[in-house]
Amino acid sequence: MLNSKVPNPDAVYLITGAVGFVGYYLSKTLLKQNCKVIGVDNLNDYYDINLKYSRLNDLSTYKNFTLFKTDLADKEAIASLFENYRPNVVVNLAAQAGVRYSIENPDVYIQSNMVGFHNILEACRLYPVEHLIYASSSSVYGANKKVPFEETDVVDNPVSLYAATKKSNELMAHTYSHLYNIPTTGLRFFTVYGPMGRPDMAYFGFTDKYFAKEPIKIFNNGDFENDLYRDFTYIDDIVKGIVGLLHHYDKENLYNVYNIGNNQPVKLMEFIHTLEKCLSNALGEKVEFIKEFEPFKKGDVPATYASTDKLHAAIGFKPETSLQEGLQKFADWYVSYYIEKTEKIN
Template identity: 55%
Template sequence: MRILITGAAGFIGSALAHALLDRGDEVLGYDNLNDYYDVSLKQARLDRLLLRDGFRFVRAALEDRAALDAAFADFRPERVVNLAAQAGVRYSLENPRAYVDANIVGFLNILEACRERHVEHLVYASSSSVYGGNRKLPFSVDDSVDHPLSLYAASKKTNELMAHTYSHLYQLPTTGLRFFTVYGPWGRPDMALFLFTRKILAGEPIDVFNYGRHTRDFTYIDDIVEGVIRTLDRVPGPDPHFDPLAPTPASGQAPYRVYNIGNHQPVELSRYIELVEQALGMTAQKNLLPLQPGDVPDTSADVDALMRDTGYRPDTPVEVGVERFVRWYREFYGV
């Protein structure tokens, strides 16, 4: 198939592109390589993809409607995976307009391009952040998600609502994936695992929020990619079991689905840090701090729906995933 991936120089996007190329798909990567984090890491991911047959690349932003429309017209994608976004919960407190521009205006441009080009299926990144103030665990796609705690979370919930509208009005098949704390080699420098590893190696103290007591459903990158591909290959139709008298946010009478994609085995942050220390053979100096504004104390994914519909089975223990990341980090940075 011809598959367009936005955010192709990002962590998940680059790993997904390699997996699709491995199975023989043509891939057009689309990314603006913004400086939210180290551009040289994004470029290194992209350089590996540019060596591969079947891969092409366009450097532009989602907000650039003309560039996006030109990419769609030239490549004529059959399916689209939208992973480009302004990421980060804490940064949304500092620069809220970036989230409206990339995550809402940019997503509208994606929806319009998919509608105009009759794309078979749009898969897009939502986030576990949409669960916000919910405290019932594990988080289920059938739960209400009307209490976001950050503009980032609100922008992702907005994407789900926009996607449903286009699925309803134009019969555009869409699937949203609520990612749960993705980690692994080539990961993002603003994420905890990357920060911990870098600072411990440098002999610097690490900031441990919520005093290390909060839990996260850490999900290894290979498991995430497998779930994205399984979802991409399954074009949704109207849910025959949808009841408008008792509606669920996860499906509808339109060709629309939302799934959690996680490891469904939460790990306490203090344990996560122990695994980093073991992999490095070093002990961290810790600054124990309260929970940060916009953060949630716990996440846990109910992935029963994704497992039922696609056969998704995450199988990478956090002990294995952390060790693989640390090995990659030391090789990549020569430390």
């Protein structure tokens, strides 16, 4: 069973990246249970800003939600928020995401993922919190060939700057836990997907390409026998895991890191075929992507596969959403949000 003490309606939850994909769903879950949520987001244009505003408009209907349009790299603004609101629990989900974009634009990763996270840690030191939870990533495992990935694996060889910043976050959190007795929990996310997700993710981009009548690029060299494996995790399962950890930490070991994934990896081509079927169901007509196969990309890893035994032992975490069910919910949302809405306007 998940921790029965959470969430606490008397607590103040500060969530950075509150109108991002995971931040939006976590914020909404807490708000539905009458919790007070202080959201922080810089609303950058890394992807479709209209999608971010759709999430924000939904959250703004809750009286217990307040959003501050602030960048984590603004140290004074972050410190002021902590001083004024004294959050009990902080969930740091704001970060510059994306493995491939970190190769194109490294500077923004240092500012957001390194400087920004340091500012959060400093604020937690100056204005003590009950618990700091922060987003790490499965990318810290690099080209690890041992699967499933376990939290005890050595993760000293990141293959992208994004992964390097996430590993650095874990090291920084360890230092602050050790020096200042701040309970910190890092979550290594494994390919989160679902409605209102990030358009830069492959499943979303594939769907965009289909409706634009453009081919999708599949970076597996057309090698179906040695295809990429991914541990796709539906958003509802991710949020349940985070909620279960909000007030859960080991008082004897204040620093912790957990995998949070589906523990059931699938081949990339199987994922694509399932998405085609789900879009076919949503549209009532056969959907088949135009496919172009390309070489493996730098920074990509062959397989991401989470061992979730540690998180299960801590809070009873067990993903419940099948790939078919999760992708069907995404496909139904996409058709409703983009296609049917456009047809009504026209």
